[in-house]
Amino acid sequence: MVKVKIIVSYKEGVEDPEGLAIKKSLNLLNFNNVKNVTVSKLYEINIEGDSSSVKKEAEEMCDKLLVNPVIHKYKIEVEKI
């Protein structure tokens, strides 16, 4: 069994209202050095298989459900557990 971590975030240039709202809140809390906040989604998936086959499967998951390529980019990490 391996653990796949899929991190889905907005592509450069896509406005991320949640990140902007959090940045504003942090600035209001006097974290004045905060210049930018982006919010990503992390999926942790436990799955049977070896690292390379699993990576391919994870890409398909992104394709079919987890990512809208118009606004999202993603990163896949595979971990043995």
Place this chain on the structure above:
Amino acid sequence: MKKDEIRIAILRIEGTNCEEESYNAFKILGTKPEYVHVNELSRGLKKLNDYQMIFIPGGFSGGDYVRAGAIFASRMKGTISMDLKKFIDDGKLVIGVCNGFQVLIELGFLPGINTDWSEKPQAALAPNISNRFECRWIYVKKEKNSCEFLKNIDDGKIIALPIAHAEGRFIFSKENEKKYLEHMIDNNQIALRYVDPNGNYEEYPWNPNGSLYNIAGICNENGNVFGLMPHPERAFSRYQHPGFYRNLYEEPGKKIFKGMVDYIVKKF
């Protein structure tokens, strides 16, 4: 065909929650609406082919947990999307409201640029620019477009409709934005645009989610697949319209639904 022969499939899975008011709207217009659970289609208990129109109502299908509409779309991709493609190729109507619009975008049936069915989404309905769910009435202007069934509303007419969503910001990827938008304009695919009460294409809050080009509703090139963020089924009767208290008896939603029904009567 006759009105009372028109069968309309109102699709649902867990989390669709505007099916009742949509059902009532079609019922009042004299057609035969029917709730159809996606499980009933995938288990072969009901067939898409038996219907003249598919209506995907609003809600939070699958909780909208991955992205609005993504779970509903993926459930359909796995099971009935080929049937749906045939349905659309036959010229029948497919309408998506709010969450239903999100589903049609995720499925790749809208906007359908240079294709009737794109394998990957060509556009996105991203989180509102205000970063929150917003429920309120807004104005849209009806634009010149290729939906036959919207012909009973004059081009340029401003109507009030309610919105209620967290993810409704229509956008393209930066690299395709200019090309796709021009394509949609050239092909009369933009049906409704957010405006202020005087008809100006204004920014937030009149454009309630920050959509590109104030886009509120679009159709495919053929004009038989239509998706919109506002809820016509909540503007069906004059008593739902806030103007009712100010002696404005308007029923913009009824006009939109009636157009669909009349279209089917004529066409099939």
Place this chain on the structure above:
Amino acid sequence: MIEKIDERYNVYRIKIRSMEEQDLLRISDQLSLALNFEEMLRLRAYFRNLGRDPTDVELQAIGQAWSEHCCYKSSKFVLRKYITGIRAKQVILTGEDAAVVEFDKDHAYVFKMESHNHPSAVEPYGGAATGVGGIIRDVLCMGAKPIGLVDSIFFGNLNYPYDSLPKGVKHPNYIFNGVVSGIRDYGNRVGIPNVAGITYFDDRFITNVLVNAGCIGIAKKSNIIRSMVDRVGYNLVLVGGKTGRDGIHGVTFASKVFKTGENVEKTAVQLGNPIIKEPLIHAVLEAVDKKLIYGMKDLGGGGLSSVVGEMCLAGGVGAEVHLEKVPLKEKDMSPWEIWISESQERMMLAVSDENLNQLMEIFSLWDLEATVIGRTIKDEKLILYFHDLVVMDLDTHFITSGPVYCRPYVIKYPAQIKEDMIPPEPNYNRVFLNLLENPNIASKAYVIRQYDHEVKGNTVLKPLVGIIGKETHGDASVLKPLIDSYRGIALTSTSNPKLTSIDPYWGAMSIVDEAVRNLVSVNASPNSFADNLNFGNPENPKVMGDLYEVARGLSDAAKYLKIPYVSGNVSLYNETNGESIPPTPTLMGVGIVKDIRKTVSSDFKDHNDIIYVINETYQEMGGSIYYDLMNYRSTIVPKVDLEKLNKSYKTLLKAMDKRLIKSCHDISEGGIAISLAEMSIGGDLGLEVNVSEIGNIRSDFKLFSESNTRWVIEVSEKNERDFVKMFSNLNIYKIGKIKDNGEFKIYDGKRLLINQTVNNLRRHWTMFPVEESK
């Protein structure tokens, strides 16, 4: 003291019979039973008499059933004395999961309001969400379709300085955003419109947030399902979510005082899953329509233990339950955990053998789990099995025979002195704008718009009313629940902790007055109430005294008006580190609208129409927002003249029925000035009024007094005579006219007190929340 019964399973026998007195409390603590010494003594005597020791499952079941949350041991006495005894002919059923009241010949409305304070204090998002989830199930399990939500929520001020926060206490901003998002994400996902409520700010809620959630549903009278089973051999079917360790000891947790820094039991808060609930509503209602369900009850506090026990007790039967059949989230749960878990999204159905298959098919279509876990039996006992082992065998009457306390109380009589200090007259324009920005007056659009208040398409009068894009606060929302009828239901919620903490009796009367005012403002006839009583520690006699006085006030008002309290909830122990909340009764008011085509909204309609104030304005400044703002104190709170209230509201309804009233708004926080401002903002119309006639008091008291039983109304010149004639038995005051020039001018005699533009009023009124405006 404790010994394992069977090698194979995690079931223990607690040797309570031989325990010394000092060990009894220790075992109560160790098992988190939250039972006190007397209660433990009673248990020991019972098992000595029975001739055996209890299992851990049995003790846990009793701990749940005897908790404050489940058996109201501190408040029952007060409730019986004042609240629950008001009879009215429209009431069909009370004392079940939710109240059933007649709507029309064939239909009933079903509603309840309940607090979810303690969980929301620990985890605002999950606590508030599960509060909404629980109240929906209460309505659903009566066989009713949920059609509206109401939420009244109380926080510390959002601008509270971070440095002054008590250690371990989360900032109101964090709690506020968590609670609002929790209500939003749950309510919007299940698709039930959230149409009314209160968002209230007062620093006495810094450590103890209040979340009171209400739900109303509609049902055919013939479809009403009882929360009980009185037949033997019926299947007990558990439907919905799986059972997990989440939410164990939630009810005993709500029966204790908080200490910050205390390692709060993490298990007591959960998130809830609206995407199980949403199809659950469909499946249950389909089964109800097909008459497949005999009895039904929601799994809330106390879990299976409470639900099986209470359903059987009410029907005079017993049950055998097989705990190993309960679908679990975690495999290795002990029998006692399964029995008392409060996991969300579960309901218990009593179903005959004959209907079982058809029921199972419906649930399968919706991908929902439904499992037969037991059967009803003739003996009034609860017998639990875990595989082949009997882990509990107790009399239902004993389990649910929780103690009732008549706790000592001290009644506070506010000194009836005149105000010792009267503030100097203010700068009227500045104070007026400050009031508009006050968080308890300012626009709550930020909150209201995050809730879908129109889903299902039945919200004919929305919580925000007026010109699109310029909406103002409405008094109550109106739903049209039936497709083929113009009859409607109006909903409102009221509370006023500033008044109830100065004078619990008159404060309680005032919130009844306000509930009536709100309902009548939209042309609804007040029909019934739910009461939520939020208080501090009942072991403090002063707190109990406040509870008595509040109950007496609620009772006196409702008895006179013949409007019954049909459901309610008491939340005690809202106290942290000795800091108690103010006494905070909250009402949910339900009104019947005879014809929704005649509902009235609060926004001004037309230029040149005439503005009237109904009833007198007095110098009753205690608890007013104006005094709060000016930092003045007074114990003279608004009183209620019940005869006048009764007469006024009935006359007003008559005038509305004749369509004489074009807009109507009640006068409450901020006084006449604020009511007028809200009406102007929503209609985008100005006004010119003169308040000289409305009372013989100083100008600022005329403008900002919160005296009860008053409304501002708009009437056209054409209808003025008929209107005046109809109100000949009441005092009404013609104060001015609506103007379309955008100017907002209030005079007192020759003095121009307020000179503003409607646009400027709107700018100040919409500055909430603070953070947004920066």
